[in-house]
Amino acid sequence: MKVGIIVYSHTGNTWSVAQKLEDALKKAGHSVNMEKVVPVNSNPNSGGPVQLKTAPDVSSYDAIIFASPVQAFSLAPVMKVYLSQISDLTNKKVYCFVTQHLKKAWMGGNHAIKQITSACKEKGTDMKSSGMIHWSATTRETQIDELVNRLSAL
Numbered sequence: 474m475k476v477g478i479i480v481y482s483h484t485g486n487t488w489s490v491a492q493k494l495e496d497a498l499k500k501a502g503h504s505v506n507m508e509k510v511v512p513v514n515s516n517p518n519s520g521g522p523v524q525l526k527t528a529p530d531v532s533s534y535d536a537i538i539f540a541s542p543v544q545a546f547s548l549a550p551v552m553k554v555y556l557s558q559i560s561d562l563t564n565k566k567v568y569c570f571v572t573q574h575l576k577k578a579w580m581g582g583n584h585a586i587k588q589i590t591s592a593c594k595e596k597g598t599d600m601k602s603s604g605m606i607h608w609s610a611t612t613r614e615t616q617i618d619e620l621v622n623r624l625s626a627l
């Protein structure tokens with residue numbers, strides 16, 4: 474399967490998890506591309522409207538994994554704007570994960586995953602599976618292993 478991992482990462486946490494997932498998917502025999510969503514203004518606190526410098530085209534992928542940090546108890550605005558602009562996702566298998574600093578899912582992660590899920594629904598497909606990494610948790614590495622194992626079995 475041709476898999477695209479589409480990542481927005483401000484400080485590198487989400488990117489590092491995506492790299493582990495990429496390795497596992499390649500070992501499982503998939504063709505995998507990791508692509509970055511890049512904003513024009515990289516300061517997440519700038520407050521202005523988000524404009525994208527790089528917005529990966531997902532049309533060639535059979536399966537897509539969207540990955541983003543939580544920001545301000547929500548999906549990072551960069552990923553939100555990107556998802557509103559992508560092409561139709563009908564007949565594509567879609568997955569996602571988010572990373573957040575705090576240890577509780579209700580401190581942004583659940584909301585962010587719901588936002589990705591509904592953006593994908595608007596583009597014609599249901600979320601197959603999702604995950605969340607709590608960066609400050611002592612169990613972080615276990616969470617990453619579980620996520621990578623689960624999503625690489627797609």
Ligand SMILES: Cc1cc2nc3c(=O)[nH]c(=O)nc-3n(C[C@H](O)[C@H](O)[C@H](O)COP(=O)(O)O)c2cc1C
Nearest residue numbers: 482483484485486487542544545546572573574575
């Ligand atoms: C502007 C901003 C807002 C954030 N808001 C939250 C938040 O609401 N809840 C949370 O748990 N972490 C929050 N974080 C922390 C990030 O979600 C966390 O560090 C994440 O792993 C960063 O991923 P990245 O390195 O891929 O950017 C915030 C970080 C930034 C920069």
